[in-house]
Amino acid sequence: MAKPKVATTHMTGCFGCHMSLLDIDERIVDLIQLVDFDKSPINDIKKFTGPVDVGIIEGGVSTQENVEVLRMFRKYCKILVAVGECALTGGIPSLRNTVPLKECVEEAYLKGFTVVDGVIPNDPDIPLLLDRVYPCHEVVKIDYFLPGCPPPADAYWAALTALLEGREPELPYELIKYD
Amino acid sequence: MASKARKIVINPVTRIEGHAKVTIRLDENGKVDKARMHIVEFRGFERFVQGRMYWEAPVIVQRLCGICPVSHLLCASKAMDIVAGVDKLTPTAEKMRRLLHFGQTYQSHALHFFHLSAPDLLLGYDADPAIRNVIGLAVEHTELAVQAVKMRKWGQEIIKATSGKKIHGTGSIPGGFNKNLSIEERDFLLKDVDQMIQWAVDGLNLYKELYMKDIDTLGPLGSFESNDVSIVREDGALDIYDGKLRARDKDGNDIFDMVEPVEYYKYIKEGVRNWSYMKFPFIVSLGQEKGWYRVGPLSRVNNCDFIDSPIAEKERQEFKALGKGRPVHSTMAYHWARLIETVHSAEKIKELLGDPDLQKDDLLLTGERRPEGIAIIEAPRGTLFHHYRVDENDQITMANLIVSTTSNNQPMNESVRIVAEQYLEGEKITEPLLNLVEVAIRAYDPCLSCATHAVGQMPMHVTLIDADGNMLDEKVRD
Numbered sequence: 001m002a003k004p005k006v007a008t009t010h011m012t013g014c015f016g017c018h019m020s021l022l023d024i025d026e027r028i029v030d031l032i033q034l035v036d037f038d039k040s041p042i043n044d045i046k047k048f049t050g051p052v053d054v055g056i057i058e059g060g061v062s063t064q065e066n067v068e069v070l071r072m073f074r075k076y077c078k079i080l081v082a083v084g085e086c087a088l089t090g091g092i093p094s095l096r097n098t099v100p101l102k103e104c105v106e107e108a109y110l111k112g113f114t115v116v117d118g119v120i121p122n123d124p125d126i127p128l129l130l131d132r133v134y135p136c137h138e139v140v141k142i143d144y145f146l147p148g149c150p151p152p153a154d155a156y157w158a159a160l161t162a163l164l165e166g167r168e169p170e171l172p173y174e175l176i177k178y179d
Numbered sequence: 180m181a182s183k184a185r186k187i188v189i190n191p192v193t194r195i196e197g198h199a200k201v202t203i204r205l206d207e208n209g210k211v212d213k214a215r216m217h218i219v220e221f222r223g224f225e226r227f228v229q230g231r232m233y234w235e236a237p238v239i240v241q242r243l244c245g246i247c248p249v250s251h252l253l254c255a256s257k258a259m260d261i262v263a264g265v266d267k268l269t270p271t272a273e274k275m276r277r278l279l280h281f282g283q284t285y286q287s288h289a290l291h292f293f294h295l296s297a298p299d300l301l302l303g304y305d306a307d308p309a310i311r312n313v314i315g316l317a318v319e320h321t322e323l324a325v326q327a328v329k330m331r332k333w334g335q336e337i338i339k340a341t342s343g344k345k346i347h348g349t350g351s352i353p354g355g356f357n358k359n360l361s362i363e364e365r366d367f368l369l370k371d372v373d374q375m376i377q378w379a380v381d382g383l384n385l386y387k388e389l390y391m392k393d394i395d396t397l398g399p400l401g402s403f404e405s406n407d408v409s410i411v412r413e414d415g416a417l418d419i420y421d422g423k424l425r426a427r428d429k430d431g432n433d434i435f436d437m438v439e440p441v442e443y444y445k446y447i448k449e450g451v452r453n454w455s456y457m458k459f460p461f462i463v464s465l466g467q468e469k470g471w472y473r474v475g476p477l478s479r480v481n482n483c484d485f486i487d488s489p490i491a492e493k494e495r496q497e498f499k500a501l502g503k504g505r506p507v508h509s510t511m512a513y514h515w516a517r518l519i520e521t522v523h524s525a526e527k528i529k530e531l532l533g534d535p536d537l538q539k540d541d542l543l544l545t546g547e548r549r550p551e552g553i554a555i556i557e558a559p560r561g562t563l564f565h566h567y568r569v570d571e572n573d574q575i576t577m578a579n580l581i582v583s584t585t586s587n588n589q590p591m592n593e594s595v596r597i598v599a600e601q602y603l604e605g606e607k608i609t610e611p612l613l614n615l616v617e618v619a620i621r622a623y624d625p626c627l628s629c630a631t632h633a634v635g636q637m638p639m640h641v642t643l644i645d646a647d648g649n650m651l652d653e654k655v656r657d
């Protein structure tokens with residue numbers, strides 16, 4: 001029987017949620033036995049050849065490209081799990097929602113203390129920014145939410161092993177309390 | 180003849196990850212004109228941190244990077260020490276911070292070399308991409324992969340013991356630190372310390388062997404001569420937590436030296452290009468065109484006069500000999516320098532763990548509030564600058580952050596351009612070209628793309644486009 005497939009992606013987050021997944025340490029070897037990362041969508045979006053069992057999303061939605069990626073993941077993943085505050089609520093990056101985007105961009109590229117000859121980046125090779133940073137569930141349906149900044153490695157382990165075995169994850173309080 | 184110009188787009192991080200994308204532009208003669216690495220992410224910390232209380236800055240800004248959050252935590256704390264009116268921490272607080280920082284440097288360097296780069300080096304750049312990753316490494320070199328996992332884990336345990344959590348802990352606060360190290364925590368970390376030093380030395384020896392064996396390829400790969408920037412201790416020693424700014428040119432001559440961190444903005448400024456969300460820092464006296472510089476392990480080991488731990492210092496001298504009296508400019512020597520620093524971190528951790536100051540209770544100082552704080556630290560990937568202004572209500576009114584990867588922005592573009600020059604055959608996109616672009620970028624590590632590689636293969640998507648936007652060729656590698 002083919003191993004279940006897992007895909008992960010990073011959108012507007014800090015990669016800490018991925019790093020926390022790595023903190024399962026030696027269990028990474030067990031995880032490799034359990035699932036297939038090969039040919040998963042992590043490799044290339046065009047390679048979504050078939051359904052993926054579990055998709056893991058880190059980060060919120062702040063660019064037009066994030067929206068496309070998230071929709072792709074929804075389309076191809078049977079179960080979609082949003083991990084970390086950024087994916088769940090927009091997190092720290094969504095602090096920018098309290099300020100007009102224009103001001104944020106001008107601060108960085110025109111008014112920055114050490115900036116000289118500032119311009120606002122606008123080349124077609126870089127994606128457009130959205131007005132706000134959105135949580136994932138405002139863009140697509142999310143099946144499970146794993147809280148934390150980042151979720152602890154043990155929470156990943158408990159949730160993933162359950163989902164891969166077709167059980168409902170049971171997360172004790174210690175794994176979902178904030179810090 | 181604009182229509183003859185060609186543009187190759189490499190999307191090494193996949194569209195899914197969407198953080199970096201490379202275009203190589205060819206001129207009318209099909210020669211490599213320039214390479215651009217587009218950073219496609221923008222978050223706006225400098226603006227939205229305004230209005231927050233100054234003591235919140237360390238925990239907010241560390242969310243810039245989940246791979247080296249400790250660097251941001253510490254750099255913001257150092258800047259806010261000044262705002263809190265504290266010029267010198269208690270010995271316990273300073274040593275706790277240093278322990279935290281060495282723990283991070285150890286784990287981050289181990290991750291960078293073993294998880295991200297060793298697969299290319301040990302399995303071969305041309306190995307099947309499906310196995311040329313940490314998973315393949317686990318299959319083919321199980322012992323090494325398990326050792327790599329344990330090295331990173333130990334570094335993470337140090338971070339947890341000092342800051343309470345492996346990722347985005349607290350610990351460091353303006354004016355000091357909020358805990359000391361218990362005897363139990365100390366002993367837990369001490370029991371593995373000799374093994375960790377040994378594994379770091381083994382890793383260094385392994386890399387030296389690989390590098391020397393393949394020096395004709397690895398030496399010039401993506402290499403060019405550049406300026407180096409780092410901080411150094413007042414006596415010239417390598418110091419990744421605190422020091423003064425030093426910039427040296429390609430021959431090793433000072434451009435400036437012993438510059439106080441508070442003066443940084445007189446020496447370093449940033450340019451902006453409309454095709455990247457990442458800015459382009461440069462040394463003011465040399466101007467935008469010529470003033471770009473490298474940061475990170477290579478620059479630090481080049482710039483320092485000595486390393487104050489015995490094994491690492493011996494290794495530094497051997498490394499220095501590579502440059503034959505000049506700084507080492509080989510891009511792939513980044514890993515070599517990185518592993519010297521890994522050894523150094525483990526040596527210093529051992530020294531700190533033996534220091535009884537870590538069990539003392541004198542942790543926090545206060546002073547007279549000041550309106551501005553500037554600090555510089557050496558993050559694993561290079562010099563990091565934080566600069567804040569705070570009003571009388573304790574709210575931040577200005578923030579300027581120059582992060583390590585930003586300083587390496589132009590150098591990464593240069594490396595890609597040179598790899599393309601070295602390996603582009605006509606207008607054909609070849610497998611070796613793709614592989615080596617990846618390898619060169621990974622020597623610096625634009626954090627995000629490399630981390631992707633930790634759990635899956637770094638994929639490549641290359642399109643050859645003419646100046647009118649017509650696609651001439653496409654290559655997707657899974």
Ligand code: SF4
Pocket residue numbers: 012013014015016017058059083084085086087091092148149150151242245347
């Ligand atoms: S939730 Fe926290 S750890 Fe995860 S991406 Fe966001 S800031 Fe980083």
